[in-house]
Each structure stands twice: as structure tokens, then as C-alpha cells.
Ligand SMILES: O=P(O)(O)OC[C@H]1O[C@H](OP(=O)(O)OP(=O)(O)O)[C@H](O)[C@@H]1O
């Protein structure tokens with residue numbers, strides 16, 4: 001796998017340090033509240049697992065799968081729910097955990113969908129922000145890092161379902177994307 005990597009953008013240590021900081025902030029902000037973390041599968045799975053371990057609160061977790069990219073590096077703009085939540089979020093303080101906000105289309109759909117279910121609040125925690133490609137105006141509450149306008153992989157993020165298991169965020173060589 002290593003021979004396909006052009007550049008590491010965020011190292012494992014940088015990721016883990018930032019996630020610890022985010023976890024501490026969320027712990028402070030949600031003290032005494034009925035917090036539910038919602039992981040947006042599959043990309044956010046690594047982030048969710050590490051973030052949750054750094055939040056010192058009696059929270060619950062649920063998982064939702066949506067897809068707009070398929071096997072491409074361009075968003076189709078059509079968001080499909082592949083797996084819905086198992087539990088009700090009515091009256092709960094919802095924190096959506098995402099790996100990346102790129103065009104913003106996935107989250108703008110998800111946000112409206114979740115808000116219609118009667119939660120007490122809905123906030124967003126994204127590991128990565130790629131502001132240059134934004135199509136939908138999304139306001140998030142917690143962020144790890146800003147990334148340039150390049151297709152990034154690793155730590156949950158895939159290209160054609162692969163590279164999710166890399167412990168860092170990187171960019172692949174051009175010939176890999178164009179294959
Ligand atoms: O802001 P956007 O342009 O909508 O892009 C962000 C979304 O796209 C990716 O998911 P994808 O649809 O590839 O599914 P996956 O998480 O299973 O890879 C990523 O994990 C985000 O959920």
C-alpha cells in the first residue's frame with residue numbers, strides 16, 4: 001500500500017493529539033446532558049471510536065450509513081440512506097461525528113433529516129474540513145483539521161473502499177486515482 005502514497009498530510013500522532021483535545025472539549029460542553037454520538041458510516045468509524053474513548057461522559061452511540069460517492073472521487077449529489085439509526089433521538093442532544101465535510105451535501109441532507117426527528121439539539125463534529133469544494137453552507141461545531149482541495153484517504157476515508165485502515169491521512173499518487 002505504501003508505494004501508492006504521495007504524501008502524508010496528518011500523522012497518527014497529530015490525529016491522536018487533536019482527538020484528545022476534542023474529547024476534552026466535548027466532555028466539558030455536554031456535562032449533565034443526554035448525549036448521543038451518531039457515527040456516519042463508514043468513513044467516520046475510526047474517528048468515532050477514538051473520539052468516544054476520549055469523552056468522559058455516560059453517552060450512547062448509534063450508527064447511520066449514507067452514501068453519495070460510490071466508487072468515484074466526485075460526489076453524485078444524491079444522498080442515499082443505506083442504514084438508519086436503531087434508536088430514537090427524540091429529546092436527546094445529538095452530536096454527528098463525520099470524517100470529512102467536502103461539498104457539504106451529505107451533511108446538509110443528514111442534518112435536516114435528523115432535525116425532523118425531534119432531538120433537543122444537533123451539533124456536528126468533523127475531523128476534516130475541505131472548504132474549497134463546498135456546495136452547501138454547513139456550520140459545524142467541532143473540527144480537527146482543514147485539508148486542501150485534494151482527495152485524501154486513510155483513518156476511515158477510502159478511495160474505492162480501500163485505504164480506510166491507514167492510521168494517518170494522506171494523498172495517493174495520481175496514477176492510483178486515474179486507474
Ligand atoms: O461533504 P460531501 O461532499 O458530501 O462528502 C463527505 C462525505 O462523503 C464521504 O462518504 P461516502 O459517501 O464516500 O461514504 P463512506 O463514508 O462509506 O466512504 C465522507 O465519509 C462523508 O460522509
Ligand code: HPA
Nearest residue numbers: 102150151152153157158
Ligand atoms: O477527500 C475525500 N476522500 C475520501 N472520501 C471523501 N469523501 C468526500 N471527500 C473525500
Ligand SMILES: [Mg+2]
Nearest residue numbers: 043069157158
Ligand atoms: Mg467514501
